Amino acid sequence: MPAFDDLIVVRGRGRVSALGAAPRAYVAGLPGFRNRPHGAGTLAVGALPPALEAAVGELRQAQPAFRQLDRTVLLAVLAARQARAEAGWAPGGPLAVSLGSSRGATERLERHHAEFLATGTTAVVASPLTTLGNVASWVAFDAGAEGAAALSHSSTCSSALQALGNAVAWLRAGMAERFLAGGTEAPLTPFTLAQMQALGIYSPFAADDLPCRPGAGRPSTFVLGEGAAVFALERLSRATRRAELAARPDAPPLCCLAGIGFGFEALNSKTGLSAGGEHFQVAMRAALAQADCPPAAVDAVVLHSPGTPAGDAAERRALRAVFGAEVPALTSNKWLLGHTLGASAALSLDFACHLLLTQTWPAPPPGTDLSAAPARPLRRVLVNAAGFGGNAASALLTLE
Template sequence: MKQPIAITGRSAISSMGTDQAEFAEARHNLTFDRKLNTWVGKLPENLQKAVKNLQNSTRNYQSLDPSVLYAMYTARETVAQAGWQKGADFGINIGSSRGATQLFEQYYSDFLKEDKSSTLASPTTTLGNISSWVAQDLQNNGPDISHSITCSTALHALLNGVAWLQAGMCDKFLVGGSEAALTPFTIAQMQAMKTYSRASANSNFPCLAFDLKKTENTMVLGEGSASVCLEIGEMPNALAYVAGVGYATEKLKHAVSISAEAECFQKSMQMAIADADSPSIDAVVMHAPGTMLGDSSEFKAINAIFGENMPLLTTNKWKIGHTFGASGLLSLDLAIYMLQTQQFVDVPFVSPQAKFKKLDTVLVNAVGFGGNAVSILLRKA
């Protein structure tokens, strides 16, 4: 890393709400949806109301998909914390795996009934819709980028922000991910792949993310958004620093597969550690989606890298579900919380790990369909 990248603002919304202290609670924030007949990670009612108020604040926002509104909500909070002014010079890169899922399905359903499309169907369902509307809301002067790299989307946005800053093309960058895909069709797709949790409505932990002893897949889909403000160099208001970045893509044997020892993760973690020149990693926030292969392969990759010097391992998906394109930044938010509070947040149904040690560095992992792995190394501010 040529220069450290300071994180000067953060905001996140999920089924956990907005309070970072909720990370430490040994209970999940998933709900059993009777209409969908399965577990999901929904935003709590107070947040749904706040997002609805944002949507109704101006006529132009009333036609926007929740994925866009979630991103706008967290973006406002993030830049306010960083002290960035509306109309300032900064770039934006906020991505999504699925994009405007709810609107797209609604418009297509209407098309099948009426044999014609709504005027706003195209502009409100394009993937670039997210960053474009965030840019309109914040009136920034700078590049506005949207993209999808499935479940590693948010961390790829962070990679892009780092690259622009290190290249001297921007001084500040807002990056993030947003997802609002709790729809019957999306969940049916996950169930068709046999990755979705089949836990009963009274299950204590419907998503057994990072439980290597589970005998079936337990992924649960969640919704949410997260973003951070990046600035180059040491900053007095830094929450944490991006010390190293890594990325890799492995050769696939199947469209949704990952190798038994997650070669892509081994490469991305090694790159991030080398980039930071930091052989000592205190904790890893795993991608760990709650699937048998996904969890075990990532664990094997971590073991291959660290061996006897295994860092503390955790994940948040057992608590809030897998939020697809937003998941990487929500994991990063957990890492920031642990660095700031010096409190390691473990997974309640996993065996206790090594004795607590000071948290100076936390590695955050994400991977998506296509074997696209990203590892971001944070250090304490």
């Protein structure tokens, strides 16, 4: 029997990334990287394409209140609008929001800090517009939400799954009827790029030379990206779903969040992880147990795998510990759009939805350990995420 008598269904989803805003971009399997000047050279980054950049600019000018918002917030608003439109949700009503972001208002915080260093003063709006909470609150404002929570989460690169886990718990508890949940990040600032370089993990390869290579070993091929993905979530009883399918056998399938698990390992290094990925193991097992899903029933895993040798290897060891010799097919979208920090898990979940709903599989890039298309149909896909501080999270997405 399933662990729960109801389903948490994805009624709509939206995304913005280096691949654009259309899910069909995954089919082409063409990376969206660009070279960006940095210091004395250039770095490959997963920046928004021109058409989407124009959409961000138009949104910023759409109303006076948006003109001072951080880019992280604007990306979330764009993705949330897509999710609401696909779900058919009209503005207004009791709509809750739960969004994750590792760094929050990066662009505006750095700008206001630079202003303070130069002048000794800062703008009145510096504090309210650089708090993490303003990410969710502006998405709720744009959606016309009334009488429901607007929650922002930060657990480094697992932030989006933390936000989605909270939304799932609230829906199951009857504390909300509808949720917009996901993650957003706009970290392509000189200071953030410098931080990634200082860690010694940034890819040495140019944008046109497959700069992010999950599972390839050395050198490290981490590439920073920006983006957001948001999901329109509702609770649906299994009895109602069965009745829907009986009345309409041709009804389209639904992606459902069947389980979300979390793991933590306390290490002396806040940037490291154990060789066996203990936090990954705990998170994956928790997600599978919550969904009452045996490991053998999982068809594929969307890896966290950002191209860092130690992190990639630890995740693979954790997979072998959980799945044994029969590890599911492995895939990733980071080689296409980069590591978007707090948005990465949401974009991975969106990628998993695409795999399930289209039953397509991008050809793996050369030099990586990603899998060819699995022989069996995709029904259950596990999504992994992890970040600094020992946090990990996993979500099981099913096709119902």
